Amino acid sequence: MTGALQLKLALLRGETPCPMDLADFGRLAAIDLRTQTRSARSDRLAVAMLGLIASGRLPPGARLPPERRIAEAASASRVCVRSALDRLKIEGYIEAVQGSGTRVVAFERSERLVQLVRANQENLEDLQDFVAFLDRCVVEQLLRRASDAALDRAAGQVAAMPLDRDLQALADDEIRLRLALADASDSPIYAMITRQLARGIRSLFGSLLRAADGAGFDRLAEERRALAGALARRDAAGALAALANRAAVLRDHDWTRIAGERGLRDEAVLRRDGTSREDATSREDAILRDLAVASPEQLKDRLTREIAGMIATGHARDGARLLSERRLAALFGVSRASVREALAALKAEGSVVADERCGTRAVDVPMASAPDALTSLAAADLDHLQTMSRLRGYLEVWAASRAAARGSERDFGDLRRILAEMRRSHLSPRRRIDLDLRLHLTIARAAGSAVHLYITEVLRDLMTAYFDYSLTTPSIGGGRDAMLLSHHTQIVTAILARDPVGAGRAMAEHCGAFSDRYAALVAEGEMLPCGLAGDLAPAPAGA
Template structure:
């Protein structure tokens, strides 16, 4: 190798090393953001598998132990400044008593946070939050990104919720909602009231989509509104917010949709003004008794029930049809990231409820028109509730995909751009099975979301995962869309990636809007 070739090789290696570092920083940040949003989600996406050639691995989150949930709750307190650097953590015994848990469980949670650098043991004085470090700074930034994303998403979601609630809610329900809105004036410790009236609002929509989405977003929304309510506005802003709340309550009760939308926009702008810029005064650190109350964690659900709901959802959305053979216990265990014992117990529940049937020779099969009961009561079966519900989910996805494309054009690193081009190149082959085409399509959209640095987008994709998969199944396999589908998809995807690569945010958003809108409209026409 001559000198010139060695220089080229060194430059290439340096560039490759820089790309790997960029990807690691991005993934570490996204995983931090997701841990703050997630709590417990049925089947999280492995951020590290996005953009790779192989099939995406979708595993059930196994943070079901109380010790893991305690660790996540404490991490969130550090991220929001409620446990400030150097703050003493209560003794294991007091935490264990407050949670009705064993000291072994508490010690496991504390050791986990020590191992990843957020807590430290100090000889003679117990455990405390580490002093200000790069790791703490990264955690605070991750939380800040979540707050900014939640602020934008709330604007969109609130508009949809109000529109559906005014159209479908009863007079009594809207009157009660108006009362909840009036009680949501900013004050320390009152952030939960913002979440409560949105829960009530979601229930009035008449759709199964919104209550369950709000349920999954509760942790993030509570953090967002707590941050606002812990930074009380000045007297003038407070008076303005109180006036806005009165107007909004009256407009909702009287079903004045256009006025309510305008008032919501005005309200959101004022709330963002409270949140930005960050208050100069530090957030008040929790007293020990307050900390113990906030650390109260519920016992997690049973893993076998979670797996059973996942498979029931696949049946409800048509991903498993009558006679379809399920994967073997070993392969299901690998796919969900659990033991074969948990899979076997889940299948026993499904058999008992008539969702699957077993045959010694041919294995376990899905049953047509099973009595779903309460097993498929998540977002996974919302498409089966009717066209309006599925349209609601399409609208949510439409907003998030356009948002992600716009941000990816600004934020995407070279590694993610390379992954997008690699996926496009594989899409151009005509030999793929329908399942492989679905995997590639989903992988491209998730790569764009990761490039955008949007943990919220990935989190909602986790929550809506089975429904999103049903959407991709329809888009790529349903004969009602007609000929030319593959060519149209490739044209759309190429246009999106070109715009992102060119760093043209407006063109990327427009291309994604066209792409998602085309298939949303095709679905609407097919079921009309």
């Protein structure tokens, strides 16, 4: 893991390989956003331990549990555990102390540890703001679209709070609360984001709640009851006020900073060996519970899901046939045997058929039935693209402001080159779309925004559909090249001038133009044309 942004992404994702090449955004297209390989088990375990160190659960000076106990908790081999520990030692996060086991290094002896804690802190701060925004979006969607029965169920789940104040149980309950609301809102986009951010949300609320006091718990519980009551009454103003009050409780206490200070105090206590045997055992048991991470997804299952999504969006086709096993294997960086297993699973599901004369081809099925293909959902419901527009607006405005404040000269050089190419005449529609996507992702990279890039990974299919539809449909952005170039010029000019306010304002104007058009189209009841995704999809790499 090299670079602060890769580190922040690993902490959010829970694994190390990055589906996007952060060093070179020049060739980005929909196909390049796909996960190529899965992490090794030892990598996932190393990142899980990094998360514990970064959050203060394993503070500087803390002794790690023995290899045997870690292996048992994580359902991993001792070899796997040793590999994870060796990696963390090489990178300077932990050290073997003779006669004292393996310990987290002291702050003053490891710049990498300081960078890790800082990266995690920035993730938590960005997540706190994004989760507050996401909560508002989900509740508004819930109140707008859910039936009375669904609202009553959601209100009951919100009102049902844990009886005890075990911090881990409370943090897990914050995830359950948000999943219940997202599922009830009938938005697969909000539900997917919430599930994919569960690791980060658990870490966020774990840090916040560890720094809380009795008064803070009572205020959070009070506002939760207020939220449940407002949902039951379909009281939008009351529900949003309860959410705002909960967010204010967390912000007012600056609990993330307090949690960090407590981690430093824990280090001082550990150095004095002031913890009792009972406290040490309790701490170790809690750490081991957190290391009981789920097994990584099987490669066959991931490939099956990815190829199904590519079929739904037209990316896996070469005319009537699917791409060959050889080309699919090269695309995903896996063996042909792995691709063959995934295709066999798709054949069993009835998604593809094969014969000697025609080769393997996709079965034409309704778009909405494609598994985990958010693009198909977008094609069935314009409201999903409006949801994407709202999410994108929040993330892009925030990223543009931060890019102006933090971007490097290399980032600025990339933005200049992209904008220069955008100004060329006679660009193909596909190239214009690729450059637009590339510009916005480069701004996200310049901002150092792990949250932004991770959500882009999660919603990669819908991101592609959003750009395709937005930039080719006459009623939204199609045929408005001069307007878009003007917007992009204003955004880049403000970023290069290191003007965060101007960059945010220019990006808000740009994203607002699309959001307003989507809102109007939804109000007018316009539907996406059939076959949109397949008609607009770019040719797959190597075609």
